[in-house]
Amino acid sequence: MTRSAVMGMGSWGTAFAMVLAEAGGQVRLWGRRADLVEGVNRDHRNPGYLPDLELSHLVSATTDPAQAMAGADLVVLAVPSQALRQSLSGWRALIPGRAVLVSLMKGVELGTTLRMSQVVQEVTGLPSERVAVISGPNLAPEIARRQPTASVVACTDHDVAERVAQACATGFFRPYTGVDVVGIELGGAVKNVIALAVGMAAGMDLGDNTKATIITRGLAETARLGTALGADPLTFAGLAGLGDLIATCMSPLSRNRTFGERLGRGESLAQAVAANQQVAEGVKSCRSIRQLAREHGVDVPITEGVVAVVHEGLSPGDLGRSLLSRARRTEGG
Amino acid sequence: MTRSAVMGMGSWGTAFAMVLAEAGGQVRLWGRRADLVEGVNRDHRNPGYLPDLELSHLVSATTDPAQAMAGADLVVLAVPSQALRQSLSGWRALIPGRAVLVSLMKGVELGTTLRMSQVVQEVTGLPSERVAVISGPNLAPEIARRQPTASVVACTDHDVAERVAQACATGFFRPYTGVDVVGIELGGAVKNVIALAVGMAAGMDLGDNTKATIITRGLAETARLGTALGADPLTFAGLAGLGDLIATCMSPLSRNRTFGERLGRGESLAQAVAANQQVAEGVKSCRSIRQLAREHGVDVPITEGVVAVVHEGLSPGDLGRSLLSRARRTEGG
Numbered sequence: 001m002t003r004s005a006v007m008g009m010g011s012w013g014t015a016f017a018m019v020l021a022e023a024g025g026q027v028r029l030w031g032r033r034a035d036l037v038e039g040v041n042r043d044h045r046n047p048g049y050l051p052d053l054e055l056s057h058l059v060s061a062t063t064d065p066a067q068a069m070a071g072a073d074l075v076v077l078a079v080p081s082q083a084l085r086q087s088l089s090g091w092r093a094l095i096p097g098r099a100v101l102v103s104l105m106k107g108v109e110l111g112t113t114l115r116m117s118q119v120v121q122e123v124t125g126l127p128s129e130r131v132a133v134i135s136g137p138n139l140a141p142e143i144a145r146r147q148p149t150a151s152v153v154a155c156t157d158h159d160v161a162e163r164v165a166q167a168c169a170t171g172f173f174r175p176y177t178g179v180d181v182v183g184i185e186l187g188g189a190v191k192n193v194i195a196l197a198v199g200m201a202a203g204m205d206l207g208d209n210t211k212a213t214i215i216t217r218g219l220a221e222t223a224r225l226g227t228a229l230g231a232d233p234l235t236f237a238g239l240a241g242l243g244d245l246i247a248t249c250m251s252p253l254s255r256n257r258t259f260g261e262r263l264g265r266g267e268s269l270a271q272a273v274a275a276n277q278q279v280a281e282g283v284k285s286c287r288s289i290r291q292l293a294r295e296h297g298v299d300v301p302i303t304e305g306v307v308a309v310v311h312e313g314l315s316p317g318d319l320g321r322s323l324l325s326r327a328r329r330t331e332g333g
Numbered sequence: 334m335t336r337s338a339v340m341g342m343g344s345w346g347t348a349f350a351m352v353l354a355e356a357g358g359q360v361r362l363w364g365r366r367a368d369l370v371e372g373v374n375r376d377h378r379n380p381g382y383l384p385d386l387e388l389s390h391l392v393s394a395t396t397d398p399a400q401a402m403a404g405a406d407l408v409v410l411a412v413p414s415q416a417l418r419q420s421l422s423g424w425r426a427l428i429p430g431r432a433v434l435v436s437l438m439k440g441v442e443l444g445t446t447l448r449m450s451q452v453v454q455e456v457t458g459l460p461s462e463r464v465a466v467i468s469g470p471n472l473a474p475e476i477a478r479r480q481p482t483a484s485v486v487a488c489t490d491h492d493v494a495e496r497v498a499q500a501c502a503t504g505f506f507r508p509y510t511g512v513d514v515v516g517i518e519l520g521g522a523v524k525n526v527i528a529l530a531v532g533m534a535a536g537m538d539l540g541d542n543t544k545a546t547i548i549t550r551g552l553a554e555t556a557r558l559g560t561a562l563g564a565d566p567l568t569f570a571g572l573a574g575l576g577d578l579i580a581t582c583m584s585p586l587s588r589n590r591t592f593g594e595r596l597g598r599g600e601s602l603a604q605a606v607a608a609n610q611q612v613a614e615g616v617k618s619c620r621s622i623r624q625l626a627r628e629h630g631v632d633v634p635i636t637e638g639v640v641a642v643v644h645e646g647l648s649p650g651d652l653g654r655s656l657l658s659r660a661r662r663t664e665g666g
Contacts, residue, residue, distance in 0.1 A: 137545035149542035209482035212470035212580035247545035
């Protein structure tokens with residue numbers, strides 16, 4: 001039986017704990033908030049996130065990271081992207097000797113432009129074959145309702161990816177395996193920026209042709225950037241590229257899309273932040289992704305446009321006009 | 334100034350005539366129905382399709398195919414897929430000596446499993462460099478409202494593709510060019526089948542993860558089939574693959590998606606046909622696409638499943654269970 005520690009009790013951490021338990025594993029959830037931990041241990045529910053999801057007796061919770069990680073085969077990281085470095089620095093000494101670290105996080109660290117698995121390796125000193133990532137069309141509320149979906153588990157060591165996949169394979173959650181960690185992580189990070197652009201189009205009352213065009217060309221720029229960083233371009237046509245992007249852009253639950261819609265309707269950044277009660281992930285990461293692209297000489301017009309609207313005062317209407325007035329060319333060009 | 338004949342006065346033919354005129358060309362629409370022709374010539378509107386779209390004085394219409402095609406540089410074909418062979422056989426002798434034939438049609442001919450450009454070549458005897466195809470996220474009602482979108486013009490001769498692209502490039506319609514005629518056409522045909530599957534999922538109240546997974550794996554099987562037929566796999570990540578597929582699957586206007594929803598809610602094929610008032614394109618083409626796949630030894634589980642539900646009495650619920658119980662593997666495998 002696989003023993004897992006899931007570090008983080010937000011929606012995705014909680015839903016993934018359920019998946020691991022459903023696959024037959026024993027799971028310890030770690031969270032900072034005692035009320036959430038107590039809810040899981042007493043009522044088998046996380047009262048703060050997905051409160052309708054009943055967790056099995058195989059899932060317990062603790063506020064003590066040492067207790068969560070003791071004897072774990074898998075240490076699943078599900079904290080906010082920009083908080084990872086600090087959290088993990090405190091946990092470093094507690095990681096069991098042979099555990100595999102599994103990142104559920106999507107983002108690029110501000111300042112360093114490192115992907116999450118790179119931050120994990122830098123902080124822990126672990127080799128790449130001890131670090132796996134999981135990404136795909138995995139909106140947590142739908143997984144909590146056991147609706148069928150698929151995902152990709154990637155690790156530079158394919159046997160490790162396969163072991164992690166076995167630990168989370170259930171009748172409704174279907175993990176494929178792969179080795180392209182760079183591509184899997186980049187797809188997850190850039191999709192938030194593309195979802196902002198799709199939201200802007202929706203906010204301007206544009207239709208499905210326009211949204212589909214933004215998604216397609218957005219994925220093309222993600223693939224260009226990924227290829228420059230060493231990813232396999234075909235990864236972006238897969239579940240963690242296209243799949244995750246579509247789910248995010250279709251879903252009315254997506255914070256990035258909703259945030260973009262507000263900007264598209266003419267609200268200011270401050271108004272959108274106030275209404276959404278938090279800053280959408282893409283608002284934070286669009287600048288680090290633009291920085292990555294510039295460092296590698298890659299053309300990312302949609303990301304550039306999103307940065308210009310979100311941070312530099314360009315109107316969404318002017319963004320649309322500037323994208324359409326670029327020189328025509330061959331599609332792959 | 335480019336002179337075009339647009340053969341067919343349905344939604345896409347009418348909207349594309351507007352695009353050609355907006356790009357500065359002169360357009361003659363051909364249609365069988367005198368009332369539609371008269372509407373265009375008298376009121377600059379097609380009263381049968383997109384009646385709110387005002388056409389410029391550069392667009393006229395006729396019921397006489399000879400008059401429509403006389404002196405045309407481009408002959409744009411926009412008739413129903415399964416009617417192409419018969420219509421074109423009657424027009425063959427009227428095609429001007431240097432005209433390029435441009436197919437807007439999406440489908441695979443029943444019985445022969447030929448793509449539309451293959452039917453064009455077979456009927457006219459023209460070489461491939463005289464036949465271009467156009468496909469992309471191009472829902473006609475949105476183009477009629479001049480909402481921004483992009484498309485791909487493909488021809489084995491890239492200069493011809495570029496000439497056709499110039500003839501239809503406007504501020505809101507952005508044609509990219511390419512040479513992968515096989516991939517562009519196949520994407521357009523298979524997307525109707527995938528949209529049926531996405532509709533079934535929606536009809537069963539499944540969420541965006543499931544839909545995104547079907548779209549992603551559906552595109553993967555389209556790419557497998559296309560590659561076996563000689564297409565460039567990257568075409569399917571582009572506007573005529575992914576882009577068109579997303580627009581179709583997102584749009585509440587898509588007949589294929591709506592049809593699938595009815596089946597997903599438990600209606601019979603006969604009930605769905607009665608309610609939709611016509612058979613969706615994917616219902617017709619799923620069998621010829623399955624036949625193509627079997628002839629080339631390509632695994633197309635979603636297409637097989639759609640055929641089984643639509644024509645062989647499998648329930649949509651059983652389709653979902655059978656897709657999820659397939660052996661897990663690497664994503665590209």
